[in-house]
Amino acid sequence: MMTQNKIKPTCFFVLLISLLFIFPTGVSSQEANIQDMKKNPQRYIEIEKWGFYVAARVAIVHHLKIKNNASIPYKDIKIKVNYGSTSPSTYGNTVSFEQAVLKITLPPNSTGEYLKSGYPIGGGSVNMTGKSIEVISAVPVL
16 A cells, blocks of 8 residues: 555656656757758758859859758858869869859748859859859858
C-alpha cells in the first residue's frame, strides 16, 4: 500500500512529465529552420538566369533573375562569377573568377529580376565569357 507521503511525490512527478509533453521545451523546427536560413543563405537563394558581357575591360553582370526560397529577406548578396576563355587555344576552360557584393534586398519567398542595366564585378577581357555564377553569402535582414 502507498502511504500518503509516497503519493504526493508520485503525483508531482506524473504532473511534471505531463507538462513536458504538453509544453515541450527546446527549439521548434520552425526556429531551427530560421537559424539555418540565417547561417546558410546560399541554400535558399537561387540565380535562375543571368547575363554577362565585358565593356572596356570591365566585367558586367546584368538581368539577374533571383529566387529567394527563404521566409526571411536578405541583402548584400555576395556572388562569385567564373570566367571561361573564348581564345581558340583554351576555349571553354575556366580562366579566372571575380567576387562582388550585390547591393540589393531580396524579399522573403520571392522571385525577381535585378540589375537590368548591369553591375560591374571587376576586370575582364574580350577573350572571357561568364561561365557560371554562384551565391557565396548574404546578410539576413531581421
